[in-house]
Amino acid sequence: MLKHKDLIDFTKNPFHLFNKWYDLARETEINDPNAMTLSTVLNNQPSSRVVLLKSHDENGFIFYTNSNSKKGRSISENNNIALNFHWKTQNRQIRIEGQTNIVSPEIADSYFNSRPRGSQIGAWSSNQSDELVTGNELIDNIKKFEIKYKNQEIPRPPHWNGYLVKPQLIEFWQEMPFRAHDRILYTFINNNWKINKLYP
Numbered sequence: 001m002l003k004h005k006d007l008i009d010f011t012k013n014p015f016h017l018f019n020k021w022y023d024l025a026r027e028t029e030i031n032d033p034n035a036m037t038l039s040t041v042l043n044n045q046p047s048s049r050v051v052l053l054k055s056h057d058e059n060g061f062i063f064y065t066n067s068n069s070k071k072g073r074s075i076s077e078n079n080n081i082a083l084n085f086h087w088k089t090q091n092r093q094i095r096i097e098g099q100t101n102i103v104s105p106e107i108a109d110s111y112f113n114s115r116p117r118g119s120q121i122g123a124w125s126s127n128q129s130d131e132l133v134t135g136n137e138l139i140d141n142i143k144k145f146e147i148k149y150k151n152q153e154i155p156r157p158p159h160w161n162g163y164l165v166k167p168q169l170i171e172f173w174q175e176m177p178f179r180a181h182d183r184i185l186y187t188f189i190n191n192n193w194k195i196n197k198l199y200p
């Protein structure tokens with residue numbers, strides 16, 4: 001019979017476990033260990049795409065995007081979202097469900113100001129998720145904003161925002177031999193994290 005030893009460290013605080021796994025993934029993934037799938041739902045239709053985790057702490061997980069994009073419009077109607085990390089080198093997955101809201105302008109400004117100039121121009125130039133009718137539009141927009149902000153600091157576009165995901169549920173999944181995988185579910189109830197093991 002399979003001797004199953006839990007690989008997941010039990011801790012009352014899922015953020016401690018997240019940090020431990022994330023730090024290991026940062027050492028071993030070839031690229032983008034901070035890539036996470038973000039799923040939104042609009043009119044009962046789910047939609048997923050990858051975004052980058054830019055910071056996190058016990059308040060939640062922050063990503064940045066264009067609020068006029070498909071995901072931005074979806075979130076403004078329904079801020080229930082899901083995140084998913086899959087770290088292939090670690091044979092691990094983390095699933096997060098919760099609500100997301102736009103972060104303060106100060107937080108977004110501070111991150112925007114730390115970005116390379118080309119990315120700042122890109123944020124002004126891309127009408128993310130709108131139809132690009134002619135191939136030159138994007139290049140023309142880039143040129144236009146490069147001229148507009150020549151020799152000037154580039155302000156954050158008002159439609160370019162950070163989003164804080166406050167988790168209600170965090171599930172840690174660790175691959176084990178013969179599909180006897182470890183799954184630990186943390187659910188935030190009455191200001192406390194409840195911990196359950198799940199069948200794989």
Ligand SMILES: Cc1cc2nc3c(=O)[nH]c(=O)nc-3n(C[C@H](O)[C@H](O)[C@H](O)COP(=O)(O)O)c2cc1C
Pocket residue numbers: 032035047048049050051052053063064065066069070071072128129
């Ligand atoms: C590795 C990777 C990282 C990405 N990071 C971001 C990001 O941080 N923010 C963002 O808006 N789009 C990011 N994208 C692009 C999105 O996946 C998506 O194409 C774009 O945001 C438009 O999505 P939407 O039309 O659903 O709004 C990334 C794509 C990949 C593959």
